[in-house]
Amino acid sequence: MERLEHGHGHGDGDGDGGFRRPTLLLILVAAFPILSFFAINHGIVSVNFQTKSIAINHGTISHAPSPTIDGDSAEQRIRKRKKKKLGGGGGGDGKVEEDLVMARAAIRNAIISGGNSSSSSLLVVPGDETPLSTAVYRNPTAFLRSYEEMERRFKVYVYDEGEPPLVHDGPCKSIYTTEGRFISEMEYSGVRTRNPAKAHAFFFPFSVTNMVHFLHRPTPYDITKLRGFLAGYVRSVASNHPFWNRSAGADHFMLSCHDWGPLASRGHRELYENSILAFCNANTSEGFNPRKDVSIPEINLYSGFFPEELHKPVAPGLTARPYLAFFAGGRHGAIRQELLRLWKGKVPEMPVFEYLPGRPGGKDYYSFLLQSRFCLCPSGYEVASPRVVEAVYAECVPVIVSESYVLPFSDVLRWEAFSVAVTVEELPRLREILEALPVTELRRLREGVKAVKRHFVLNSPAKRFDVFHMILHSVWLRRLNIKIL
Ligand SMILES: *[C@@H]1O[C@H](CO)[C@@H](O)[C@H](O)[C@H]1NC(C)=O
Ligand SMILES: *[C@@H]1O[C@H](CO)[C@@H](O)[C@H](O)[C@H]1NC(C)=O
Ligand SMILES: *[C@@H]1O[C@H](CO)[C@@H](O)[C@H](O)[C@H]1NC(C)=O
DSSP, X not given: OOOTTGGGGSOOTTOSHHHHHHHHHHOOEEEOTHHHHTTEETTEEOOOHHXXXXXXXXXXXXXXXXXXXXXXXXXXXXXXXXXXHHTTTTTTTSHHHHHHHHHHHHHHHHHHHGGGGGGXXXXXXXXXXXXXXXXXXXXXXXXXXXXXXXXXXXXXEEOOOSOTTTBSOOOOSBTTHHHHHHHHHHHHOTTBOSOGGGOSEEEOOBOHHHHHHHSOOSSTTOOHHHHHHHHHHHHHHHHHOSHHHHHTTTTEEEEEOSTTHHHHHTTSHHHHHHSEEEESOOBGGGTOOTTTOEEOOOOOBTTSSOOGGGOOSSOOOGGGOOEEEEEEOOOXXXXXXXXXXXXXXXXXXXXXXXXXXXXTTXXXXXXXXXXXXXXXXXXOSSSOOHHHHHHHHTTOEXXXXXXXXXXXXXXXXXXXXXXXXXXXXGGGGHHHHHHTSOHHHHHHHHHHHHHHGGGGOOOSSOOTTSHHHHHHHHHHHHHHTEEEO
């Protein structure tokens, strides 16, 4: 039994392990369906990833929308009891939750009054040169308002515990770039606060990819060391600070681009069940829950730098793209095997390679991206593919071939405005499907790709609306969805 700080010396006679459960149950986290607001257009609720998802409900925390909140019932009593217990100091000065109440109200207002702007295709962003294209967002006014509220209010506390390379560090090249860049950006970001009483969310700056690298055992599938590290980290933070226990982890988040991120997060039950998990490997069949978790894009910076070939101010137009669709990549996983079996070397105007002369990331690879109208992005060993982002950079319309994949930023972006989804069953008709799309449709998709490009770009330091801020915004939305009493 760990008696450390237990009861703050209030003489907790029955403070044994069995007593802790009910106190945890008192931490009521009410749900606010801000996420589902993004699906509301003109009063019509459309089905989206969020509403389709299965909410985890295990008693203490409910992420399901709660339509009514009884002000004076159980909640108030719980609030009072908690205040007493934590001496009112545990939850800061109440300012944090107050901030969120105001942000929610502002977003709701933007949704209610936002109907008018939908007639125009551009939304002017105060303080920003580039307007947003309304076509690519689920709810443009709600997104902009929510983003501005995030900029105005959102503060994240980054735990200091731990040493590089496992913590406060991460890979800044290769397919795990997003992980390392986010972790390092977070250390210096203006969103970081050193005062945990002011924080709306708490970040664990550990890198699963670096753990795989440095804690690796000879047996390739043994992840017990990773799980042990994560569990130990969370336990240590939970005993040294009051914040984890206060919310049972619901306002905490971790981020990983490694395939093993989801598996490693299971090392700690509350981390897995309650915390916001930001993953590249956003596979709903492996427990990814879009209502609570955040899908982040996989970005492959082979050498750590943005590929020069894709850095041109103007990418080739449609007439300069002789190829219908392009793919090059290894025989990883069932979907790619099927794609290669059906299409490898079959049609000259649809080049599909297993091994491109040179290698992915080489000159040929980029020139194919720039000369194709569609770029095929099948899942590999995991659901995410760096090809999606490469296609967007090259202004080539991504063709998503995946199962159980929650696409990055699909909480706010309408992927149908800038990509095509093809199921595995449809692969035999792939060419037919793409050829059947009218030119007007292709133009629309390409305009969409151009409009979302800024959301997938990594900047150092980060810039407004870039990938770092879009990830933060997705975390912000999940945090808005819960209230910690
Ligand atoms: C929307 O447009 C109508 C008609 O032009 C106008 O009366 C109304 O005030 C507008 N609403 C908002 C929120 O701008
Ligand atoms: C949080 O709860 C854990 C498990 O019950 C306990 O060991 C830890 O001491 C608590 N932390 C604080 C700061 O009270
Ligand atoms: C998603 O998860 C399921 C269940 O573990 C697995 O069978 C499937 O292969 C995964 N998808 C990919 C593309 O890895």
